[in-house]
Amino acid sequence: VLPLALDAMGGDNAPGDIVAGGVAASKELGVDVVLVGRPEVLAELDTGGLKVLAASEVIEMAEDAGKGVRTKKDSSLVRAAEAVRDGKASAMVSAGNTGATMASALLRMGRIKGVIRPAIATPIPLPGKRPTILLDAGANAECTAEMLVQFARMGSAFASARYGNERPRVGLLSIGEEPGKGDPLRKETFKLLAEDSTICFAGNVEGRDVLTDAVDVIVTDGFTGNVTLKTLEGALRTISAAVFEVMVGTEEAKAASAPLLPGLLAVAGELDPDTTGGAMLLGVEGVCIISHGSSSERAIVNACRQARDMVEHGLVDRLRMAISD
Amino acid sequence: VLPLALDAMGGDNAPGDIVAGGVAASKELGVDVVLVGRPEVLAELDTGGLKVLAASEVIEMAEDAGKGVRTKKDSSLVRAAEAVRDGKASAMVSAGNTGATMASALLRMGRIKGVIRPAIATPIPLPGKRPTILLDAGANAECTAEMLVQFARMGSAFASARYGNERPRVGLLSIGEEPGKGDPLRKETFKLLAEDSTICFAGNVEGRDVLTDAVDVIVTDGFTGNVTLKTLEGALRTISAAVFEVMVGTEEAKAASAPLLPGLLAVAGELDPDTTGGAMLLGVEGVCIISHGSSSERAIVNACRQARDMVEHGLVDRLRMAISD
Numbered sequence: 001v002l003p004l005a006l007d008a009m010g011g012d013n014a015p016g017d018i019v020a021g022g023v024a025a026s027k028e029l030g031v032d033v034v035l036v037g038r039p040e041v042l043a044e045l046d047t048g049g050l051k052v053l054a055a056s057e058v059i060e061m062a063e064d065a066g067k068g069v070r071t072k073k074d075s076s077l078v079r080a081a082e083a084v085r086d087g088k089a090s091a092m093v094s095a096g097n098t099g100a101t102m103a104s105a106l107l108r109m110g111r112i113k114g115v116i117r118p119a120i121a122t123p124i125p126l127p128g129k130r131p132t133i134l135l136d137a138g139a140n141a142e143c144t145a146e147m148l149v150q151f152a153r154m155g156s157a158f159a160s161a162r163y164g165n166e167r168p169r170v171g172l173l174s175i176g177e178e179p180g181k182g183d184p185l186r187k188e189t190f191k192l193l194a195e196d197s198t199i200c201f202a203g204n205v206e207g208r209d210v211l212t213d214a215v216d217v218i219v220t221d222g223f224t225g226n227v228t229l230k231t232l233e234g235a236l237r238t239i240s241a242a243v244f245e246v247m248v249g250t251e252e253a254k255a256a257s258a259p260l261l262p263g264l265l266a267v268a269g270e271l272d273p274d275t276t277g278g279a280m281l282l283g284v285e286g287v288c289i290i291s292h293g294s295s296s297e298r299a300i301v302n303a304c305r306q307a308r309d310m311v312e313h314g315l316v317d318r319l320r321m322a323i324s325d
Numbered sequence: 326v327l328p329l330a331l332d333a334m335g336g337d338n339a340p341g342d343i344v345a346g347g348v349a350a351s352k353e354l355g356v357d358v359v360l361v362g363r364p365e366v367l368a369e370l371d372t373g374g375l376k377v378l379a380a381s382e383v384i385e386m387a388e389d390a391g392k393g394v395r396t397k398k399d400s401s402l403v404r405a406a407e408a409v410r411d412g413k414a415s416a417m418v419s420a421g422n423t424g425a426t427m428a429s430a431l432l433r434m435g436r437i438k439g440v441i442r443p444a445i446a447t448p449i450p451l452p453g454k455r456p457t458i459l460l461d462a463g464a465n466a467e468c469t470a471e472m473l474v475q476f477a478r479m480g481s482a483f484a485s486a487r488y489g490n491e492r493p494r495v496g497l498l499s500i501g502e503e504p505g506k507g508d509p510l511r512k513e514t515f516k517l518l519a520e521d522s523t524i525c526f527a528g529n530v531e532g533r534d535v536l537t538d539a540v541d542v543i544v545t546d547g548f549t550g551n552v553t554l555k556t557l558e559g560a561l562r563t564i565s566a567a568v569f570e571v572m573v574g575t576e577e578a579k580a581a582s583a584p585l586l587p588g589l590l591a592v593a594g595e596l597d598p599d600t601t602g603g604a605m606l607l608g609v610e611g612v613c614i615i616s617h618g619s620s621s622e623r624a625i626v627n628a629c630r631q632a633r634d635m636v637e638h639g640l641v642d643r644l645r646m647a648i649s650d
Binding site: 130173222229232263270 | 559
C-alpha cells in the first residue's frame with residue numbers, strides 16, 4: 001500500500017500540528033504517511049519515525065497560487081502532487097494555500113478526461129446527521145451550466161464513495177424553490193440537471209436548506225459556494241460566542257452551565273468543520289484533500305482518514321465513470 | 326401627518342397578526358395606521374378603530390409577482406402603493422409576496438431619478454451591536470458594477486438615516502480580502518467603489534464577516550445576498566434547535582438550564598430578524614418596508630416603527646442625494 005503524502009509545511013499551525021497529526025494518523029489508523037517538507041525543519045520535530053520526502057521550498061498561505069506553483073518547483077505542495085502522479089503516494093493532504101494546492105494537483109496530476117474544471121467539495125457537518133456536500137466551494141468563481149452539471153455528477157460520486165449513499169439527492173442552490181427561480185445560470189442548469197438520468201435531482205434548494213439534510217449534495221458556482229460556507233463559519237462563531245457569554249456571564253450562570261457543557265461541547269464538535277476530514281478537490285487524477293487552513297492535529301488525522309478511505313473506495317475511478325456516463 | 330398604509334392581507338399570519346400588529350403600533354407608537362384589505366375580512370377582526378382602505382383582491386404569497394400586480398389592480402399591495410403615490414399615506418408596509426411588493430412599489434411609486442434598479446436592504450441583527458445592512462437581498466438576481474455602486478450609496482444613506490451613522494463603512498462581499506479577489510463583477514466593482522468619494526469603502530469582506538460588525542453596509546448582487554441571508558437564517562435555526570435539545574434533553578439538563586434561559590432567550594431575541602423592523606426597498610419614490618413573510622404581531626410593530634422613522638428622517642430625500650451626487 002502506498003503512503004499518503006502530507007504537506008508538512010502548509011497551514012496556520014504548520015509544521016507542528018501537521019506533523020503531530022500525521023504521526024497520530026499513522027498510529028491510530030495504521031496508515032503509512034510520508035511527510036513532505038524541509039528536512040532541516042522536520043528534523044527538529046518528533047516525526048514518530050515517519051519517512052520524509054524532501055522539499056526545500058514552501059508556498060506561503062497568502063502567496064499568489066499560480067506564481068507559487070510555477071516558480072517553487074521544489075515546494076512541499078508541488079512535491080506532494082508529484083508523488084501521487086509518480087505512483088509514490090496514494091493521495092495528498094494539505095492544510096496550506098488552497099489555491100496553490102489546487103494548482104499543484106491540477107498541473108502535476110492532471111485533469112480527469114472530460115472534466116471541464118475541477119471543483120472543491122466540502123462536507124458541511126450537521127448535528128446528528130450525515131454531512132451535506134457543497135460544491136464548488138471556491139475553485140471557480142465563474143461557472144457555466146455544463147460545469148455545474150459535472151459538479152452534480154462528481155458530488156454524487158463523492159457522496160457515494162464517502163457515505164455509502166448510493167442515490168444521493170442533488171439540490172441546485174438558488175433563490176426560490178420553483179424551477180424558474182434564479183439567474184440565467186441557474187435556469188439553464190436546472191433544465192440540464194432535470195434531464196440528467198445519471199443523478200437524482202431534487203430541484204432547487206435555498207440558503208436555509210444548507211445546514212439541514214434536505215439534500216445530500218448542493219451544487220453551486222464557486223463564488224456563491226465560498227460565500228455560503230464562510231457565512232456559516234462566521235454564524236457558528238458569532239452564535240457560539242454569544243451563547244458562551246451567557247453561560248459564563250455570572251457565577252450563578254457558570255455553576256448552572258456545568259452539567260450542560262458536555263452536551264453543548266458535543267454539539268459544537270458535531271458542527272466543527274475539523275471533524276469532516278476536510279474538503280476534496282474533485283476532477284483531478286488523484287485523491288487530493290484540502291484541509292482547513294486552521295487545521296488542528298485532530299483535523300489532520302481526520303483528513304488522513306478521509307484520504308485513505310477515498311483511495312480504498314476508488315473515488316477517482318468513480319469520478320471517471322460519473323463524467324463519462 | 327399621513328398614516329402608514331399597512332397591507333393587512335399579506336404574510337403567512339395575515340390578516341390576524343398583521344392587523345394586531347397595526348393596532349399595537351398605533352397604540353404604542355402613536356402612529357396613524359390605515360389597514361389596506363378586504364373590508365368584509367377586516368370587519369371580522371378587532372381593528373381597534375383603525376381606518377380601512379378597501380381593496381377587494383389579494384396577491385397570494387406564491388403567486389407570480391408581475392402577473393399579480395398587472396391583473397389585480399384592486400389588490401391590497403397595489404392599493405397600498407397607490408396610497409403612497411397619491412399622498413394619502415406616508416409609507417407602505419407589507420409582509421406579503423416580496424416580488425409583488427417590489428413590483429407594486431416600483432410600478433406605482435416609480436423609481437428615484439437615476440436609479441438603475443431598486444434593491445432590498447436587510448438589516449442583519451448582531452448581538453449587542455448595531456445591525457449590518459446587506460443589500461441587495463434579492464431584488465436583482467443579476468447585477469452590473471454600476472448597480473452595485475448605487476447599492477453602496479443607497480445602503481450608506483439608509484445606514485445614516487436608520488442608525489445615525491454618518492460615515493458608514495461599506496464592504497464588498499467577495500471570496501478573499503485582497504482587491505483582486507472574486508469574479509469579474511467584483512473586480513470591476515472594487516475599482517469603482519475605491520474611486521467613489523461619496524462613500525467610505527472598506528474593501529472586500531468575506532462571508533465570515535457578515536454576522537460581525539466588520540463593516541456597516543455589505544454590498545452584493547441579489548443572488549448572493551439572498552443565499553447569504555437564508556443561509557444565516559437556516560444556521561440560526563439549526564444551531565438554536567441543537568442547543569435547545571441539549572438543554573431539555575434530560576430532567577437534570579432542564580433544571581440546570583432554568584437560570585440560563587433568560588440570557589439565552591435575550592441572545593435569540595437579538596439575533597431574531599423580527600426585531601430589526603424588516604427590509605427596505607431602496608430606490609423607489611417612497612418608503613416601502615418589506616417585512617418577513619412569517620412576521621409576527623411584534624415584527625409588524627417594529628416594521629411600522631421603522632417606516633415612521635424613515636419618513637421622519639427623510640430617507641427618500643437622502644437616497645435622491647446619494648444617487649445624484
